[in-house]
Amino acid sequence: MHVFIMVAGVFTGAHVWQETVARLVAAGSSAHAVPLTGVDPSRPATPTHVGLETHIEDVIAAIDAVDVTSGQEIVLVGHDYGIHPVLGAADRRAERVARVVYLDCGMPQNGVPALVAVPDQALRAQLTEHAEAGEREGVLAPPAPDEWERWGSTAGVGEAALERLTALATPQPLGTLLQPLRLTGAVAAVPITGVLCARNGASIDLVQRLVDFGDPALAVLTEPQVTFFELPTGHWPMLSCPAALTDVLLRAAAGDGHRLRPVGDDAPVPAHLRPFPVDVPELPRDRQGHVDLYVPDGEGPRPAVVFVHGGPVPAGARPRPREWPTLVGYARLAAAEGMVGATLDHSLHDVADYERAAADIAAAVELVRADARVDADRIALWFFSGGGLLTTDWLTQPPAWLRCLAASYPVLAPLPAWGLVGSRFQPARAVEQAGALPVVLLRAGRETPEIAATVAAFVTAANDCAARLEVVDVPDGHHGFETLDAPEETVPALHHAMRSVVTHLTS
Incomplete structure (x- = not known):
């Protein structure tokens, strides 16, 4: 029999697990939601005396209360912030824990405080200042009813449940977010399961893509003891779909779940390294700093x-994006049309890096324009995937030399888990200032619903302000369709889009 010990995220207490606990018990398991000191009403405490270590001790106490000699296997479930005390406790009781379930949360590392996982980047910056100044007292006020989206998608959570979540929310002691997590490494031996919530911007496909980029730090996710599940809901599945969550937890405890494909000689070629579907001339590259010219x-x-790659792409990814067959193929296709094609690398390694990436792109564009072989007054920018947010700067009062902007399967608004609600990277707002700038949008018909919604909002905004938007549809295309879908479906759209861009550059 399994014993599920569950720990909630910021501002929330054991009450959020009520229905999930009941369903697990009805299924024949034992289940306990841990009341956290200074957060849950049943364990009041002065915030000054509450830190991450306090909550780790709360979870350890729950573990120690289980009689594992009777054959019961402990499964720890951490949601949101809750994964931090869960990992701290599992590290000190590794021999007693059968599995750790990461429920729509990050992967905390030794020595790193929970504040790095705060999705609201402006708030994260403020907390970082507190940490650097050694200030760990006080509390973080819980969200107002209309502010929960800043902490994760509320998709699927009914109005009554959201009202109850708000009514029962409590301030979060700052020490729980600012105190670093300390791990000995013992927890690495404990099997883990990741439960991803698609409506919050996470998916198994996305994680597989990150692994495929070749960053050695992510190789651990492909080990046999690591499994994944995906739920089509927002950040609070215990409120939006407790029945589905219960089923997933029971299957996780049994060792079920999707296993990621490792990167190696025997593995299939990752999508981003497959050949470009158009036969293009084998032009050599001319490397200039962080830009390659064709x-x-x-x-x-x-x-x-x-051509501006998407992301985030891990810093350790090899080969680098400007060398990927798709980007090189696009650049050579442009060269076949008589244009100079350019690929570049930028610093979008994490969703917090958009400012740095934007600066990298601006520098790359100036490097291209300064080349004697380039007409500095006739430039087009073409963005991909997560790079879509980086169109914002170029849509906002575009320079006269920018003759066209294109985007393939772009993300055109921050996804819920990215914490960019208040950021300036909002293409749907920026398009109102694009004026006469032509925009060519390649739209994947089988795009993920979360990204498709951002594209639809952009198209609506562009139409409302009479922007010069041309949509090139790939009806059966997926995100990254160049190397995923049949050439007869994608190649005509690629040629169509390229011809449009070239026309805008040469007219």
């Missing part, structure tokens, strides 16, 4: 198309 033969100067 220049056709003949006299110049020529218009240029700068």
Whole structure:
């Protein structure tokens, strides 16, 4: 029999697990929601004396109360912030824990405080200042009814449940977010399961893509003892779909779940490293700093198309994005049309890096424009995937030399878990200032619902302000369709879009 010990996230107490606990018990398991000191009403405490270590001790006490000699296996479940005390406790009681379930949360590391997982980036910056100043007293006020989205998608949570969540929310002691997590490494031996909530912006496919990028730090996710599940809901599945969550937890405890494909000689070629579907000339690259140029033969100067990869892409990914077959293929396709094609690397390694990435792109564009083989007054920018948010700066009062902006399967609004609600990276707002700038949008018909919603909002905004938007549809295309879908479906759309961009550059 399994014993589920569950720990809630910020501002919430054991009450959020009420229905999940009841369903687990009805299924024949034992289940306990841990009341956290200084957060749950049943364990009041002065916030000054409450830190992450306090909550780790709360979870350890719950573990020690289980009689494992009777054959009961302990499964720890951490949601949101709750994964931090769960890992701290599992590290000190590794021999007693059968599995740790990461419920729509990050992967905390030794020595790192929970504040790094705060999704609201502005608030995270404020908390970081507190931590650097050694200030750990006080509390963080719980969200107002209309502020929960800043902490994660509320998709699927009914109005009554959201009202109850707000009514029972309590302040979070700052020490729980600012005190670093300390791990000995013992917890690494404990099997783990990740439960991802798709409506909050996470998916198994996304994690597989991150692993495929080749960052050694993510290789641990492909080990046999690591499994994954995905729920089509927001950040609070215990409120939005407790029945589905219960089923997933029971299956996780049994060792079921999806296992990620490892990167290696025997593994299939990852999507981003598969051949470009268009037969293009094998032009050599001309490397200039963090930019690669593909220049056709003949006299110049020529218009240029700068291709901006998506992300986040882990810093350790190899090969680097500017060398990926898809980006190189696009650049050579532009060169076949008489344009200079350019690929680049930028610093979008995490969702917190958009500012840095935007600066990298601006520098790359100026490097391209300064090249004697390039017509500095005829430039197009072409963005992909998560790079779609980086269109914002170029849509906002575009410079005269920017003749066209294109985007393939872009993310055109921050996803809920990215914590960018108040950021400036909002393309749907920026398009109102695009003026006469032509925008060519390649839209995947089988895009994930979360990303498709951002594209739909952008198209609506563009139409409302009469922007010069051309939509090139790939009806049966998926996100990253160039190497995922049949060439007969994708190649005509690629040629169509490229011809449109070239026309805007040369007219």
